[in-house]
Amino acid sequence: MLTLIGVLIVVIGFALRVNPLLVVTVAGVATGVAGGLDPVSIVSEFGRAFTENRYMGLVWLTLPVIGLLERGGLKERAQQLISRVRGATTGRVLLLYLALRQLTASIGLTSLGGQAQMVRPLIAPMAEAAAEARYGELPEATRHLIDAHAAGVDNIGVFFGEDIFLAMGSVLLIKGFLEQNGISLQPLAIAVWAIPTALAVFVIHAIRLMLLDRRLKKQLSGERS
Amino acid sequence: MIRLEFVYVLAGLFFSAIAVLEWLDRNNTQRFRKALFWGIYGVTFLFGAVLPSFVTGCLVIAMVLVTGWKDLKRSNVGSVNEQQRRSSAQRLGNRLFVPALLIPLVTFAGTLTLDRIKSHGVALVAHKDVTLVSLGLSVIVALAAALYLLRQRPVDSLHEGRRLMTAVGTVAVLPQLLAALGALFAAAGVGGVVAGIVNHVIPVNMTFGVVAAYAIGMALFTIIMGNAFAAFPVMTAGIGLPLLVHLHGGNPAIVGAIGMLSGYCGTLMTPMAANFNIVPAALLELPDRNGVIKAQIPTGIVLLVVNIFLMYLLAFRF
Numbered sequence: 001m002l003t004l005i006g007v008l009i010v011v012i013g014f015a016l017r018v019n020p021l022l023v024v025t026v027a028g029v030a031t032g033v034a035g036g037l038d039p040v041s042i043v044s045e046f047g048r049a050f051t052e053n054r055y056m057g058l059v060w061l062t063l064p065v066i067g068l069l070e071r072g073g074l075k076e077r078a079q080q081l082i083s084r085v086r087g088a089t090t091g092r093v094l095l096l097y098l099a100l101r102q103l104t105a106s107i108g109l110t111s112l113g114g115q116a117q118m119v120r121p122l123i124a125p126m127a128e129a130a131a132e133a134r135y136g137e138l139p140e141a142t143r144h145l146i147d148a149h150a151a152g153v154d155n156i157g158v159f160f161g162e163d164i165f166l167a168m169g170s171v172l173l174i175k176g177f178l179e180q181n182g183i184s185l186q187p188l189a190i191a192v193w194a195i196p197t198a199l200a201v202f203v204i205h206a207i208r209l210m211l212l213d214r215r216l217k218k219q220l221s222g223e224r225s
Numbered sequence: 226m227i228r229l230e231f232v233y234v235l236a237g238l239f240f241s242a243i244a245v246l247e248w249l250d251r252n253n254t255q256r257f258r259k260a261l262f263w264g265i266y267g268v269t270f271l272f273g274a275v276l277p278s279f280v281t282g283c284l285v286i287a288m289v290l291v292t293g294w295k296d297l298k299r300s301n302v303g304s305v306n307e308q309q310r311r312s313s314a315q316r317l318g319n320r321l322f323v324p325a326l327l328i329p330l331v332t333f334a335g336t337l338t339l340d341r342i343k344s345h346g347v348a349l350v351a352h353k354d355v356t357l358v359s360l361g362l363s364v365i366v367a368l369a370a371a372l373y374l375l376r377q378r379p380v381d382s383l384h385e386g387r388r389l390m391t392a393v394g395t396v397a398v399l400p401q402l403l404a405a406l407g408a409l410f411a412a413a414g415v416g417g418v419v420a421g422i423v424n425h426v427i428p429v430n431m432t433f434g435v436v437a438a439y440a441i442g443m444a445l446f447t448i449i450m451g452n453a454f455a456a457f458p459v460m461t462a463g464i465g466l467p468l469l470v471h472l473h474g475g476n477p478a479i480v481g482a483i484g485m486l487s488g489y490c491g492t493l494m495t496p497m498a499a500n501f502n503i504v505p506a507a508l509l510e511l512p513d514r515n516g517v518i519k520a521q522i523p524t525g526i527v528l529l530v531v532n533i534f535l536m537y538l539l540a541f542r543f
Contacts, residue, residue: 003413006406007449014496017514019296020399020503021289028406035413040279045412047282049405051273054233055357056400056500057266060390061236062328065367067385069325071305072375073314077321080314111332111356115505121325124509144509148516151505152493155517156524159489163482170454174481177458181466183477193482196539200531205524 006031062116069121078122079129088130090146091213094153095206097123101157102202106164113154124150135220142219149212153205160201163194226347227339229354230274232361237270239386246387253300259391262291266398285402292395302388317374324371328363335359393507396514400500403451410450419446420463427464432473436537439464443484444491444529451497453488460484475540483536490532493525494518 006027013023025046032042066074082088104112113119124147131146132138138146162168166187174190240263247253248260265288269281276284291297305313314321336359339350350358368382390397410416423445427438442464446456465484469475492498496515506517513519 001418003415003418006410006413006415010406010497019292019294019395020496020499020514021292021296021395021402022294024399024402024406025286025289028402028409031406031409031413031415035409035415037409037412041412042409043282043286044278045282045408046285046405047276047278047280049408050269050285050401051276051278051281053401053404054236054270054273056404057270057397058232058236058357058360059500059504060393060397061232061239061361061364062367063389064239064382064386065324065328065364065371067389068368068371068375068377068382069321070389071310071313071377071381071385072317072321072371073310073312074321074325076307076310076314077318081319109333111336111360112329114329115508117325117328119505120508122322144511144513144516145520147509148506148511148520151509151517152520152524154505155493155501155521159492160486163486163489170485171482173454173457174485177461178477178481181462183470185478190478190482193479193539194486196535197483197486197528197532200535201524201528204527204531208524 002034003031005034059114059116066116066121074121075125078125079132082126082129083133085130088133089213090127090131090149090216091209093127093130094123094149094212095209097150098153098157098202098205098209101154102161102198105158105161106198108162108165108168110158110162110168113158115151115154119150119154123154131216131220135216138220142216146216149209153209156201156205160194160198164191164198166191227350227358229351229357232358233270233273235361235364237267237272239383240264240267240270242383243267243387243390246383247300247391250300250302254298258291258293259297259300262288262297262395263390265291285405288398289402297395299394300387300391302384302391304385304388313375320374324367324374327367327370328360331363331366332356332359335362389508392510393504396499396503396507399503403497403499407450407452407455411455415449416446416455416459419449420459423460424463427468429468429472432541433537435464435468435473436540437533439469439480439484440487440529440533440536443488444494444525447488447491448495448497451492451495451499453485453492456488456491457485460488469540473541475536476543479536479540479543483532483540487529487532487536490525490529493521 009027101113127146127150163170171187171191175187244260244264248256265284336356340348340352340355342349423442428434442460443456447453465480469480470477496503502518506514
């Protein structure tokens with residue numbers, strides 16, 4: 001049970017809003033000590049895993065391009081385009097992106113999207129602009145709510161789309177695990193069973209996006225009059 | 226042959242450039258600590274492949290200590306004003322989208338082709354590295370296109386890159402640190418303990434109860450570990466296979482597929498999956514670090530319930 005101390009440290013540290021880097025590092029050291037590892041192996045484990053997961057930091061390479069385009073007015077252009085589309089609402093813009101993200105991910109094109117590449121420069125500004133075209137200048141809190149939903153749609157689309165694709169890591173992990181336990185299956189036999197959940201999440205989230213539109217309408221058209 | 230290490234070196238150079246810019250900015254608060262933070266991060270990318278794990282580990286811990294108890298303050302990086310951006314948008318029109326779309330499109334094209342181009346029987350890019358190498362390549366292509374379109378100097382792109390990088394802040398390294406935490410959890414046997422607790426509380430003979438315990442267990446374990454891939458082998462070896470497949474006769478493909486997707490419901494709800502949940506909040510400059518998670522939680526909970534019913538209705542019928 002003592003090995004769970006790291007989980008406890010993370011929960012308390014995150015709740016108290018201590019610097020997350022410090023919380024995670026202390027939790028890692030505490031877990032290692034509780035698990036009986038010596039100090040040198042704990043530090044080495046940090047170094048090994050940090051290096052092995054460098055791929056997670058490659059997304060930052062896109063920032064110079066995105067920053068440059070923002071300076072050139074990319075966000076403003078995306079907003080101009082959306083405000084000309086009649087019938088565009090925040091919820092509908094996000095729903096269209098959800099459908100595209102899920103469909104492309106389901107045929108393996110997970111790279112056609114992403115938080116730094118698509119959401120910050122294009123999707124979030126478009127979702128904001130759709131509300132702005134209807135209700136005028138948005139309060140800060142509403143802007144943040146819309147942005148948070150834009151990020152959520154990218155995650156949900158890719159998570160519940162990619163599992164339908166045969167060659168995706170998760171399908172191969174399930175196949176490999178079952179094989180080790182004497183059950184041999186084709187990737188396709190596993191991947192098809194991701195389809196019911198993929199359809200369910202699309203319906204659930206579509207309803208939530210419609211509710212978001214209603215909430216925006218209620219909040220913002222009231223303030224205007 | 227293009228190795229993945231080249232892309233890491235490119236990223237290392239970018240982080241080192243951030244360090245230099247942070248240090249050179251005389252109006253910057255904490256400029257020495259910020260330069261040290263990004264400098265160390267750059268070194269772990271530049272020399273990660275050759276440094277011994279222990280040395281990298283020491284560097285990572287030093288980098289964390291530099292950020293201190295309250296984290297570093299955000300740098301104030303100026304850029305052009307809204308008026309200028311509007312007139313630029315008016316002038317350039319839809320051409321502005323071209324470099325932005327080049328990133329996903331070139332990545333996609335590279336993923337399809339680069340590992341198939343061969344010379345002397347050796348692929349230009351190893352199959353396992355092809356996506357990340359293509360991403361690196363797409364950034365170079367898109368950057369060249371953006372510089373040409375906007376008639377800017379390369380140093381301007383570093384300045385704008387710094388503006389966004391410091392808006393994200395030190396949270397940028399959190400996903401890698403959490404991966405290290407996950408590795409230590411695994412080494413210390415946290416998985417076995419959690420599976421033991423879940424096993425302890427489930428009603429073994431009630432099919433629906435076991436299905437619910439497995440799906441909720443996958444979600445809870447993923448919330449703790451931040452990664453459904455870490456939860457899957459532990460929960461499936463503990464509950465999925467012995468109870469659902471062997472005892473109750475469930476279809477292993479359905480149990481496995483929906484089990485994994487139940488883990489993904491957990492991913493939507495946890496700050497431990499920092500690259501999906503915390504990093505976007507920073508990238509969108511949300512004041513609430515958990516803003517994205519809050520937008521996702523209702524969908525995650527409803528979908529988890531739906532998954533339990535789907536597994537219960539499908540796994541014992543097909």
